[in-house]
Amino acid sequence: MLNLTAVDWLIMLLYFVFVLGIGFALKRYMKTSKDFFQAGRALPAWICGLAFISANLGAQEVIGMGASGAKYGLETAHFYGIGAIPAMIFVGIFMMPFYYGSKARSVPEFLRMRFDEKTRALNACSFAVMTVFSSGISMYAMARLIQALHVFDGLFYALGWPQQGIFTFSIVLSAVIVLAYIFLGGLTSAIYNEVLQFFLIIAGFLPLVLLGLRNIGGWSGLKASVPAQYMHEWHGVAHASTNPMGIEIIGLGMGLGFVLGSGYWCTDFLVIQTAMASKNMAAARKVPLIAAVPKIFFPFLVILPGLLAIGLPTPHTTTTERNINGMIVRETNVVPHNVEEGRGLVPAKINPVTGQPMYMANGEPLLDYDMATPNMLLHFFPTGILGLGLTALLASFMSGMAGNVTAFNTVFTYDLYQSYIHKGGTDKHYMAVGRWATVGGILLSIATAYAAINFNNIMDTLQLVFSFVNAPLFATFLLGMFWKRATGHGAFAGLIAGTSAAMLHHGLTLPIEAHPGIHGGWITVVHQYPSDMAQNFWGAIFAFGANFIVTVVVSLATKARPESELVGLVHSLTPKPPKAHDVWWKSPEALAVAVLLMAVALNIFFY
Amino acid sequence: MSLDLRVPMGLMFTLVGMILTSFGLATNGEAIYAKSLGINANLWWGLVLLVFGLTMFFLGRRSQKRLAKLPPEPVDKTLSRLGH
Numbered sequence: 001m002l003n004l005t006a007v008d009w010l011i012m013l014l015y016f017v018f019v020l021g022i023g024f025a026l027k028r029y030m031k032t033s034k035d036f037f038q039a040g041r042a043l044p045a046w047i048c049g050l051a052f053i054s055a056n057l058g059a060q061e062v063i064g065m066g067a068s069g070a071k072y073g074l075e076t077a078h079f080y081g082i083g084a085i086p087a088m089i090f091v092g093i094f095m096m097p098f099y100y101g102s103k104a105r106s107v108p109e110f111l112r113m114r115f116d117e118k119t120r121a122l123n124a125c126s127f128a129v130m131t132v133f134s135s136g137i138s139m140y141a142m143a144r145l146i147q148a149l150h151v152f153d154g155l156f157y158a159l160g161w162p163q164q165g166i167f168t169f170s171i172v173l174s175a176v177i178v179l180a181y182i183f184l185g186g187l188t189s190a191i192y193n194e195v196l197q198f199f200l201i202i203a204g205f206l207p208l209v210l211l212g213l214r215n216i217g218g219w220s221g222l223k224a225s226v227p228a229q230y231m232h233e234w235h236g237v238a239h240a241s242t243n244p245m246g247i248e249i250i251g252l253g254m255g256l257g258f259v260l261g262s263g264y265w266c267t268d269f270l271v272i273q274t275a276m277a278s279k280n281m282a283a284a285r286k287v288p289l290i291a292a293v294p295k296i297f298f299p300f301l302v303i304l305p306g307l308l309a310i311g312l313p314t315p316h317t318t319t320t321e322r323n324i325n326g327m328i329v330r331e332t333n334v335v336p337h338n339v340e341e342g343r344g345l346v347p348a349k350i351n352p353v354t355g356q357p358m359y360m361a362n363g364e365p366l367l368d369y370d371m372a373t374p375n376m377l378l379h380f381f382p383t384g385i386l387g388l389g390l391t392a393l394l395a396s397f398m399s400g401m402a403g404n405v406t407a408f409n410t411v412f413t414y415d416l417y418q419s420y421i422h423k424g425g426t427d428k429h430y431m432a433v434g435r436w437a438t439v440g441g442i443l444l445s446i447a448t449a450y451a452a453i454n455f456n457n458i459m460d461t462l463q464l465v466f467s468f469v470n471a472p473l474f475a476t477f478l479l480g481m482f483w484k485r486a487t488g489h490g491a492f493a494g495l496i497a498g499t500s501a502a503m504l505h506h507g508l509t510l511p512i513e514a515h516p517g518i519h520g521g522w523i524t525v526v527h528q529y530p531s532d533m534a535q536n537f538w539g540a541i542f543a544f545g546a547n548f549i550v551t552v553v554v555s556l557a558t559k560a561r562p563e564s565e566l567v568g569l570v571h572s573l574t575p576k577p578p579k580a581h582d583v584w585w586k587s588p589e590a591l592a593v594a595v596l597l598m599a600v601a602l603n604i605f606f607y
Numbered sequence: 608m609s610l611d612l613r614v615p616m617g618l619m620f621t622l623v624g625m626i627l628t629s630f631g632l633a634t635n636g637e638a639i640y641a642k643s644l645g646i647n648a649n650l651w652w653g654l655v656l657l658v659f660g661l662t663m664f665f666l667g668r669r670s671q672k673r674l675a676k677l678p679p680e681p682v683d684k685t686l687s688r689l690g691h
Contacts, residue, residue, distance in 0.1 A: 192610075380642055
């Protein structure tokens with residue numbers, strides 16, 4: 001049972017005060033829409049760099065990577081080594097000159113400059129819808145976790161409020177805080193708070209890893225307490241049947257590394273917006289590279305807690321008898337049934353109807369991996385630092401939400417409102433629209449969170465639809481930036497073809513042991529994958545391929561744009577970025593090489 | 608932007624560090640630390656955060672003072688963007 005004391009609440013309260021305080025302090029700098037939506041394009045590289053990864057460090061990351069660490073072991077680190085680092089280097093060195101140099105205010109606006117209006121409209125609409133739903137999903141996950149951890153139970157009991165209100169209270173609390181600081185300080189406020197959250201997450205999770213490692217007997221103790229394949233990142237990756245995730249090297253490298261990772265880090269305005277807010281070109285190019293440095297070490301912070309949770313001994317109900325001054329004291333430490341049935345600190349899943357632990361067909365308990373990291377917090381942290389850990393968890397939810405909200409208000413105001421609803425308004429007008437778009441976006445997110453309670457499948461369905469839309473995106477940007485012949489008609493047709501290919505692939509394939517339906521095979525099953533992750537990676541490869549081929553074919557059949565219109569938008573027609581007068585080791589290229597070497601060294605270490 | 612983030616951030620971590628350190632001192636040796644393997648996690652981690660917070664705070668203050676001494680930046684934003 002969670003027992004929070006005054007000192008825990010004090011730390012949580014202090015965090016809320018500072019988050020809102022930063023919003024208020026920044027309000028007086030918000031004079032134009034550029035200040036509000038683009039942070040005035042005046043922030044230093046290190047702030048934007050930390051915000052760049054913090055925007056992605058939402059709930060799904062902290063809880064999900066811990067869960068994946070408990071389920072698959074260190075192979076999870078591929079999401080960093082293959083899925084993020086190369087893409088972050090690529091976007092910094094090769095793509096940022098076009099994003100930043102084109103002076104586009106958003107990623108869809110870049111698509112309009114490079115291609116045409118309809119490509120931008122397609123991207124802006126799908127992006128706006130996805131950000132709202134993502135932040136709603138993030139809110140829902142947070143409220144569920146707060147319920148599961150009983151964070152507010154004591155508070156509600158003390159105040160005499162009904163316990164059913166905790167879900168709503170959690171959602172309204174986080175929504176009001178995020179809304180307030182973005183409404184006041186715009187993107188600057190979101191970025192500042194993301195940096196604050198970044199440090200808070202380290203402050204909350206680093207002692208957890210240290211205590212966990214100490215308890216299990218250090219690195220060698222961890223090795224001894226989990227199955228051998230959990231401790232290797234690359235072992236058995238040549239074939240699907242010999243590694244925990246059930247994927248093979250081609251699906252992993254192409255699907256995760258080239259298509260999904262690049263699709264996210266190189267095209268998603270959620271992260272790109274932080275780089276576009278930096279003060280000059282050199283800083284903008286360094287942003288993703290600065291972000292990559294902590295990203296390399298994040299597996300220690302977010303994956304290791306899950307792995308430790310699986311490796312630690314499972315708690316059992318114990319009774320100890322002590323003799324105090326001739327009086328026999330019997331102390332019983334009761335451990336809930338589902339915890340005793342779990343593995344390590346990962347509890348078994350509870351059937352919501354019967355309240356009993358659930359089992360798989362072979363009699364083993366079905367584990368609730370999402371509780372791996374939260375349970376570690378409760379297990380190791382005494383009151384005081386527990387407040388810090390829970391605040392870090394809340395902060396991670398909020399930073400993910402805030403990134404979505406600022407991306408939404410910018411795309412809505414510039415790419416939808418200013419372009420199609422009300423052209424030629426004053427700058428003040430658009431800034432007001434941006435503020436109210438923030439309110440609207442958050443209200444829609446809340447609606448999504450409530451829809452998720454009533455329709456169990458809505459989260460899976462939404463994430464599936466996102467994957468159809470996102471998978472082909474990278475091909476469009478790659479061709480747009482590096483092939484001057486690519487045309488607007490080609491890009492538009494390619495995007496439609498890529499999304500259709502992703503849907504078709506999903507409808508025709510199924511992971512082993514899944515039933516046709518939400519997991520695939522809803523047309524007919526022509527191929528079975530060893531795991532849902534393999535299905536996901538290969539789906540992305542097909543979507544990318546279809547987009548690439550259709551864009552090239554349609555582009556060659558349509559009229560090219562004159563080269564003079566593409567200067568600054570396509571690689572071969574853009575003069576090299578001017579050499580900064582810094583010394584060579586301060587250049588983005590040198591930083592990129594250093595990051596790459598570090599990443600390779602770490603992968604060799606975990607081989 | 609004339610608000611250096613390191614100032615409020617340093618202040619927050621200093622305060623959190625102070626709260627944890629003093630709470631850790633007050634509860635030193637109590638049974639609550641059985642959870643954290645007998646280590647007074649509040650005291651030690653509070654000290655770490657205190658040092659981090661103070662460092663951030665003074666770095667931020669120093670650079671704000673240095674900026675205040677410089678002549679005011681050109682008002683034209685396009686010019687200031689082209690520079691450096």
